[in-house]
Amino acid sequence: MHLDVIPQLLLVTGVIFLILLVVLNKTLYRPLLNFMENRDKSIKRDLENTGKNSSDILAYQEEANKIILDAKMEASKIKEGVIGTVKEEASKKIEESKASIEKEYEKFLDELRAQKTELKSALIANMPAFDEGIKSKLSQI
Template sequence: MLDIIPALLLVTGTVFLVLLIVLNKTLYKPLLEFIDNRNNSINRDLENAGKNASDVVAYYQEIETILSAAKLEASKIREVAINEANEKASKRIDQKKNDLEVQSVVFFNTLESEKNEFKNSLMANIPLFKEGIHAKLNTI
């Protein structure tokens, strides 16, 4: 059946151990060192990403403060512009009211004078109207 040869067993064991030592020095140690370096690099990149995320949050907060300040300033400018426009409009309205009041006073004065003239002309023509009415009544 199977014969176990001690010399061959010893040589095979020795070759296996030598192969393990050679592989450990040439393959496994550099591979493990590469993996450790890679893990360290990944961890550093994760830390930097966390710092960058906190920086981004700080930038967003700064942007929000700048935007809120700009909105406040814009609303103040808008309010000032609206107030100025209202003042100008009220001045123009007051001026127009004054102009219309002057025109209405002139119109009413003219109307009153025309009314007086018409009344005076009617009063002057009353005798003619009386004669015309008597003439009509006499013809009836």
């Protein structure tokens, strides 16, 4: 068996191979390469957006932290204001109670002095009767 090379067949095979390469290039390789290139661009764009989103998230987080800090400071100021007001009211009530107690105490002392004076007057008025009682007791001894 012996193989002959037929130039027309070789030429037709070469032309068919080249046509096949052109057809495959247009229908398969270029769309596939374009798809891969677009996918790479999309991935890069998504990575950039992710970085941007991360920076946006950090900015939002900082803003939220600032708002929380401001709210805490405002709550602290309100709390201090309320505590101050309550302390002032308590001080006023204490002072009013002290003044009321002092008035009552003075009134009590005045009544006590009056009773002391009445008692002294009563004792002085009854002194002669006491003297006679003492004398009669002494005379009985």
